[in-house]
Amino acid sequence: MNLTDYISAAPEMTLLGLICVVLIADLFVDDEHRVMTFWMSIAALAITAWTLIATAPTGRVVVFDGSYVSDSLSQVLKIGAVGFVAVAFLYARDYLRANDLHKGEYYILGLFGLLGMMIMISANSLLTMYLGLETLALSLYALVAFDRNNATCAEAAMKYFVLGAIASGALLYGISWIYGVTGTLKFDEIAMAISADPGLNSLPLWFGLAFLIVGISFKFGAVPFHMWLPDVYQGARTPVTLYLASAPKLAALAFTLRILVDGLGGLHDVWSDMVMVVAVLSLLAGNIIAIAQTNIKRMLGYSTIAHVGFILLAIFCGTEKGYAAALFYTLTYVVAAAGAFGIVILLSRRGFDAENISDFKGLNARSPWFALMMMFIMLSLAGVPPFIGFFGKLNVIDAALSSGYTGLAVLMVLASVVGAFYYLRVIWYMYFEQGEEQAALQASTDTRLVLSLNGVAVLALGIAPGWLWALCSQIALSMR
């Protein structure tokens, strides 16, 4: 180990150090001044982001004896993750304060979760990946149970924990098979071992692979391993759901790409069928079940499942175009999801959680600007041009068609028509119905600003999606 090793991992180490500082400092902050913790966390995120940019690698750097990688993919995903965690903290602050939940733990657990995500994103071996995953998962379990006096939260957390533990078990089991067959845990060495000895590409390896795919599907919330997702989305307090729905998706993408492409890319023929089944089921089940939901968080949960279907279908194609499309889709999906939950948080007040889609009734009369933002976000999720979600879908369909999967492309567009219905319903409630509430939404200036930026970004990115797509293609090309 030498200095380069530490420089490449500097963002994580900086973040860990800062978390400890915040953790200790938080002990000396009383509830009145809890906002201090918020600002310290934001500062920690800013410093981490700065470190990320300052230590940006040129090309692909593998350190710590091959178990840690820093490349353009990790760079983009990490910056995205830091950004979305900051956004989640900001949207959460006023809600937590209004509901007497403003504890330092939200921020500290959130930061630890981010640390886990960053480790996952940079993992170059199955073991590092597992460590990152567990760091993230444990923080998330605790975050879901954050409102400890609330039975729903506790139930959701319990469900998440038990199912998550089973999935981790499956993942570890799969890892052990892969290790047993190839004799290594590092992704590039696994890839080399497989290409060097085609005889390895046989049942024992496939067996392990199947368990890895179970783990991936669970993390992403893909059908049939999605059971936890709607319950947790609904059960957790909204700021926690927001956190859960945004940045961890980026980590899950890295998780998938590193394992399936970096490590087991040679087995594409084997895993593509499994991924396709999972993806198609997610696409259909997510979109169809979402129609029946009346709870907005649950609906967005099912909508997440449907979007995961798109992401997995892009990966399924197994081409550079497909990987680029998956990256593009995930990044843009997270922008929209963060905004959607941000507005749900904004609708809530002290002692009242906006839970139902009907709470959106008459929002246009109350706060036309936020209604407009929510409309942008919903249309983007539905994939209506010119919003960014359309281009995400466009790229995935393009990837599928250029790999010759015409049937899948048709399925995707038809599924998005089904999906359009429940997004439109939110718009319908906001614009066409009269609500009982008349008062305009209250929000502090910074929340207002960031939320507006978030909504406008959905449109602006859609009008100028070129650079993001160029970036994603470039990253996909640099992947092996």
Added chain:
Amino acid sequence: MLAIGDDSDSNTSRSETMHIVALAMSVLTFIISIALYKWFDNTTATMQFVERVAWIPALDVYYYLGVDGISAPLILLTTFITPLVVLAGWDTIKVRPAQYFAAFLILEGLMIGVFCALDGLLFYVFWEAMLVPMFLIIGVWGGERRVYATLKFFLYTFLGSVLMLVAFIYLYGQTGSFDLFGFMNVPLTMTTQKLIFIAFLLAFAVKVPMWPVHTWLPDAHVEAPTGGSVVLAAIMLKMGGYGFVRLSLPIVPDGSAYFSGLIIALSLIAVVYIGFVALMQTDMKKLIAYSSIAHMGFVTLGFFLLWSVGSGTGAGLGISGGMVQMVSHGLISGALFLCVGVLYDRVHSRQIADYGGVANTMPKFAVFMVLFSMANAGLPGTSGFVGEFMVIIASFKANFWFAFLAATTLVLGAAYTLWMVKRVLYGEVANDNVAALEDLNQREFIVLAVLAVAVLLLGLWPAPLVDMMNTTIEQLIQQVGQSKL
């Protein structure tokens, strides 16, 4: 040159100024489009006023706009109708007028965009984005069953067009860019052409709408506010027809030839069957909506006669007839919806049975209504006659029975429109509501008068319009004649 596509302002301030801003914007756009007419060169079939800027270089997508003889008349129609719609909503829209006008201006920009776009992806973006303002217009300012109608409208048209996207992406895979001219030049096998044609057909047939995918239209029309109905009938339906000539015919000529019999059959069903359906309506808006479907049947009939007529003048006649019919139907149906709107504002009913003897209390209005109804029935001297006549002649050259069935519309059209006029306008004053009616105010008078002038002008002297598109249509026919197999 054609940055008109961006005249959207989502201003949400209240008060009168908003009306004036909206009107000024739409009139300004109209004036710009007159300049377009003035400098439009009739003698060339190439694209004019071309604007081409790289939009998404990574996907080779361009912000590529241009105008030719097919799109120019439709753009003029759009910019002509929008100020009238703004005027028509002047004081009838009480709830959030600012958003109403903003939605219309955005819609206008997007519709012009559809007519100008020469890049497949750009076309699709405009095409779909257009649904959003219309969704809101019907949903927020519509009638009682507006939510049902607007959801049906959105989902129906969305479902229709997504397969077009798949076709575009497939063509993109073949040519490496979204350039429509690239699409037109790439050779395709028969199977591919058939599939692409079907994908296009779904998108355009829903929009036109052709029988049997027309069911969204009566609902949408009935529930939309007057302005929404006008734009829907006058412009949005034309998108489907425009799509056929701009995309289906040149990109998949052999596929179009293969399916032309089907389209002709569907068009004739629309003309005859929907004509009978219209006869039975008791709701004025519904009646006009069904009459729109029947009239749009003429448009698709005209476009697809090409192969049954063979070469010669007939083919050109069919397509230009269809084009003239589109423009004229835009004016007439728009005007009729405005007439119904005038009555609805006063009595708040669209039922024919609630009226009777309106001519006694609203003489000026009656004159206009009769004029537009005559035009709708295809009376010579009005614009309605020109297009229908051209299409009927063209179909006569193709097959006697096509012409016979198409010509029944002259009878049916006269029957349903004039019967409605009789029941609404003439006879004894039916009830107190009608007795209390006030005649047109100045604003309404101007709107209807402008339309009346346009309808008559186009009927008596259609030459400028026909000249405008002749060269382009000739070139189109030549292009369609060349097999791409």
